[in-house]
Amino acid sequence: MDQITIKDIARLCGVGVSTVSRAINNHPDINEETKQMILDTIRKYNYVPNNSARNLKRSDSKTIAVLIKGISNPFFADMIQVFEREISRKKYSFVLQHVEEDEDEVDVAIQLEKEKRLKGIVFLGGLSSHTDEKMKQISVPFVISTVDAPSLKRKYASVTVDDEKESFRMTEYLLECGHKKIALLAAARQDASIGLMRVKGYKRALEQHGIPYDEGLVLYTEGQPTYSMESGYAMAMRLLQSGKEFTCIYAISDSVAVGACKALFNAGKKIPDDYSVASFDGLPMTEYYEPSITTMRQPRKEMAEATIKLLFDLIRKKPVEFRQVYEAELVVRQSTKRIR
C-alpha cells in the first residue's frame, strides 16, 4: 500500500472518514477518546493528508502568498522574515512563491490563487510590466511591495519609497558636499522601473542645482546582471578607462557600489580621498564594507510590516491608504566627504 489515505485510517480505527476528518481538523464535535485513538493510529501509520485534496475541497483557507522575483536578492532577506512572522501572527499560513526570471508573476499569482484558495497576495520585486486586464484576473486583495514603477502608480495598493525623490535627495547631498562631477552607475538602459526613477532623481537634482547633465558620466549595465557587484565593478572600470573626470560615484544600488569601490581600489585610488562613493538601499553590507558606504536606507522591515497590515486591512475591507510611501533615510558614512 503506497499511499495511505483517510479511508485507510477510518477503516483501521473502525470509524467513518468524517470522524477522522474531524480529528485531524480539530473539530469540537468529537469524542475526546476517539479523537486520541484516531490521532494515535495516524501517527502510527505516518498518515499525512493530501494537500491537493484539501485545497480542492476547501473554499476558504487563510493563506497569504508572497511572490518574489529574484529570491536571492539580499534586499528581500529580512523582509521575508517579517512577512513570515506577521502573517503567522495573524494565524494565517504563509506561502513563499519564487517566480522565475522569465515567468510572469501575475500568471503565477492567478494560478496560485486558485490552487491554494489564497486570501491575499504580496508582490515583491519584478512586476515592471503587466497589463491591467491581467491584473483584473486576480480576485483577492494584493499589495505591491517595494517596487516603484511609474506604470503602477495610483492603481494598485502599494508600499514603496519614492525612488525619484530619494535619489534626488542623495544627489543633492552629494552636490552639497561640493561634488560637481558625479558619475552615476545605473541599471540597464531599458529599465523602466526603480532604475529609471533613480536616474530621474539624479537628473533633476543636477538640473535644479544648475549643473549640466553629462551623458558621459552616466553608465549603464552591459552584459552583467543588473544590481550586482560584478556590474558595479565593470561600470567603474569603464568609467576610469574613459578618462572622464569625476569626483564622486553614485551607484544605483549597494551591490553596485561595492563593485565600484573594488574597481577604484584596484586602480590604486582611495575612498573617499580620491573619490566619494554613495549608493542606494541601505543593505547591511554597506555598514561592514571598509570604508563604510554612504547610502539611502530604505526602511525595509517597516515597509514589510506595513505591507502585511495594508493587505489585511484590504482583506477585512477596512478603509486604507491605498498607496503608502515611506521615507528613506540618508545614512552618511565614511565613503563620502566634502570637497573644495
Next chain:
Amino acid sequence: MDQITIKDIARLCGVGVSTVSRAINNHPDINEETKQMILDTIRKYNYVPNNSARNLKRSDSKTIAVLIKGISNPFFADMIQVFEREISRKKYSFVLQHVEEDEDEVDVAIQLEKEKRLKGIVFLGGLSSHTDEKMKQISVPFVISTVDAPSLKRKYASVTVDDEKESFRMTEYLLECGHKKIALLAAARQDASIGLMRVKGYKRALEQHGIPYDEGLVLYTEGQPTYSMESGYAMAMRLLQSGKEFTCIYAISDSVAVGACKALFNAGKKIPDDYSVASFDGLPMTEYYEPSITTMRQPRKEMAEATIKLLFDLIRKKPVEFRQVYEAELVVRQSTKRIR
C-alpha cells in the same frame, strides 16, 4: 460566476470535458480545429486550470522540488539558478520550497511529495537533525546538497565538500604562513553540522602541527544569528576585548569574516599587516571586499549540477556514486600574509 472551470469551457464550446482536457494537455487524439476553438475560448474567458485538482488526479508529474532552509543565504543564490536551469533542461518542472526556521524539512518533504506527486527532492541547508524513521517516509529519490553533517554520512545520497578536511587545509595554510595564534570565529556552540566539522578540522591541524589548542582563541556566536556579519563583528570585538594575543582570524564563513574585518578596522587595525583574516565558502563578496579575503571556495555551481545529475540518475535507477565529495579551492587573496 466566480471560478470558471473546465465544465464551463466545455459547455461554452459545446463539447465534452474530456475534449477540453485533451486540448489543454496537448493530447494527440483531438481534431486540430476543435482544439484551436477550445484554446481560443479558454483564452477569451481567462480560464486557468486548478492545480490542486490536477495534482490530485494525476499519478505522475515530472516535478522536482528543492527544499531550502535559509533561503536568503547568499551561499545558495547561484545554486538556485543552476537547479532551475538544469531541471528545466530535463523537461521537468521545478518547485522551490522555502522551509521556515522552526519547520522540519522532512515533514515538508513528505507533505509536498504527496501534494505535488514529486519525482525527486533536493535538500539544501538545514537537515542537521532528523530521524531515520522519518527519512524513510520519503518515497522518492532525494539528494542532500551542500550539508555535511556527520549523522548523514554514508546513509543518503549527497553532494558536499569535506568540511573537516578543507577546514584542516585552510588552517594548515595559515600555520604555514607562520601564524601560531589563530583565532577561530565559529558558529553556535551546539552546532553539530558543518560548524562542528570546521572546528574539528581547525583542531586537527593545530594538533598535527604541534600547536597547543587554546580555548580562549575559539569564539562561538552568542545572541546574533550564526554565519552573519553581525555575529562576526561581535565575536571579533569580544576577541579584541579579551586581550588574548593572536595574529590571525579564521572565520567559519565569509560573512563572519567580513564582520570581523570591520571590527578590526574600527579598532584601528590593519589587514593583513596587523592581523590576517581568512574564511570559508568563497562567496563573491570576499572578492570585492577591501582587502579581498582569503577563503576556501566551494564549487557551488558544479555541486549544484552534480546534485541534479545524481538525482536524475537515482530517478532513472542508474548506478551512482552515492556520496559525492567535492574539493574546495584555497583562494589566497590580500587578507592573509606570511609573518615572522
Next chain:
DNA sequence: TTGTATGCGTTATCAA
C-alpha cells in the same frame, strides 16, 4: 457524537 453520501475540478478509461 458519529457515519453516509456528495462534490470539489481534473484526468483517464472506455465505449461510441
Next chain:
DNA sequence: TTGATAACGCATACAA
C-alpha cells in the same frame, strides 16, 4: 475523434 463517467483524497451537509 469524441463524450460519459469513474476515480483522485478529502471536507461537510445531513441523517442517524
